Amino acid sequence: MKKIAVFLLTSLALQGMDAQNFIQAYKTRADWVTQANITANLQEFAAFGIKKTGTPANTNAMNWIKNKYLSYGYAAGDIVENPFPYGNGNSKNLIITKTGTLYPNTYVIICGHYDTIVGPGVSDNGSGTSIILEAARILKNVPTEYSIKFIHFSGEEEGLLGSKYYTNNVAYTGATRNLDIKVVFNIDQVGGQIGNNNNTIICERDTGGTPSNNAASNTATQELAACTGLYSPLQTSISYAYSSDYMPFEAKGYTITGFYEYLRSENEHTTADTFANIDPVYVFNVGKAAVGALQHFAVASTSTNALSTDESSVQKPVETVKVYPNPAKDVLTVELDKKVRHFSVEIHDMSGNLVLSSENKAKIDTSGLENGVYTVTIKTDTGNISRKVIIEK
Structure with missing residues (x-):
């Protein structure tokens, strides 16, 4: 992901908390994130080894992600493989769509890349991949007013190739905007370093590029930070967005926000980016924040009856x-x-x-x-x- 990073951090504290009120149903669903699922996802992701774009390991990882969605109950028709050229062959983005009840043609995108460049990439970006999977599992049967696209990009490490292709050939073609996107919520490298005091997450906002979408990004990022405080134990800090899969969307004028680890692990793009070196509890807590925020962005149902139904149908881990x-x-x-x-x-x-x-x-x-x-x-x-x-x- 981000090879050089100098963070300009502003303590958020309670700033922006009025942008989102506490909703018990959202908190309950955020608490459906399980450490067991997060840990299993991270370990299974690691087992595929180096998932460099265009390699068999990269393809195997994509198929593993696809099978996860099928096991959660998503239909084959909900899942689209989006191939893009790479070298003498291609690689694939994976897009899963959950249709909204009131605004089916307006999308909240939650995304992250699954390719790695040197090591197994458990933080960069098995952490984001694992969280997106857990969010998709939990929200499978939860009505949302806006449609959600869960997107797993490849080619990020080679220069955002997958997200550029998707943005320029699906979201946009030429000067035509094909997709009405409410917000793009990117999760990249949130594994932390085991042993660090991983109690804070960076919320990223758009501060440059296309200036017309900066204000909307700032609002979305403050809402993301507020949701993090409401639905997880994490503190928040604001930084700027750059060098990840939300940037091609930003260039087309879409609203972006994202998560990135606060204390740098410094393991990205090395053989040390392994399960043994990350903090799975940190990933678990970021997952709770992500599920809370995704419900806010997509306007999930808050009714008690819907919650009861969803709780009984959500995919929960079998005890033994x-x-x-x-x-x-x-x-x-x-x-x-x-x-x-x-x-x-x-x-x-x-x-x-x-x-x-x-x-x-x-x-x-x-x-x-x-x-x-x-x-x-x-x-x-x-x-x-x-x-x-x-x-x-």
């Missing part, structure tokens, strides 16, 4: 689940808590295709599957959980 052996050969065993009476299992390949499903079977015949990596999703009355499994014969 074991999937073994891994690697598996001809039989895969799913072991659940004894109190779980009904469950189903779906196995998807890395392209998101459903290749096997079963009901209430602890022993699953995988002899018909080819060697490779698969996502196994176990669905119960209390929620869904996914595991990555290797078939090796």
Whole structure:
């Protein structure tokens, strides 16, 4: 992401808190972010290694992200792969759309990149990727007035290639604005450094570039900071936006804001950007702030009835689940808590295709599957959980 950064920080304290009032439903949903999910996402992201744009590892990471959305209940029609040229081939952005109830053609974009340049990039930007996934999981069945686009960009490390392509070929074509975007909310490098006092997050606003959108960005960023204080334990500080995937949108006059870690880890673009060196609790807290702010920007339902329905249908982690052996050969065993009476299992390949499903079977015949990596999703009355499994014969 940002190779050189000198932050001009202004203590926000309670500034801008009147821009957003506390909403209990938003807080409740922000508290649905789980440390277990954040940690699992970070570790699974790390397992793909260096995800340089255009490489097989980059493609595998994108397919993993896609499978996450399918496991959350998003339909294949909600998911669009947006290829862009890179070298002798291409890479892909991944766009998932949740349609709004009142303003279906106006979008709140929450975005971050999934490509890495040297190491596994767990902070830059597995942290943003993990948070966007958790926000999508939680808000799957929550009505929002504005549509939401969850976007995972590739090519950021090579010069914002994916976001430039999307902005110039989808959001805009030539001088024609195709997408009405309320705000672009970018999350990049929020992993922190383990051992630091990671109690503050930077909220980024537009201070240059196209001047006509600076005031709107300042307002959105103060709202982001206010939501952070309302729905997470983090303090906030204001800095400027630059050198990440919101910038192509800014150049077209769209309103942007974003999150970036306050105390620099200095591990970005190195082999030290690993799960062992980041602070997963910090990512968890930033996730709560992001879910609160995303509900504010998209105007999520605040009704008690909607909250009750959403709480029962949100994908929650199963208490106890074991999937073994891994690697598996001809039989895969799913072991659940004894109190779980009904469950189903779906196995998807890395392209998101459903290749096997079963009901209430602890022993699953995988002899018909080819060697490779698969996502196994176990669905119960209390929620869904996914595991990555290797078939090796």
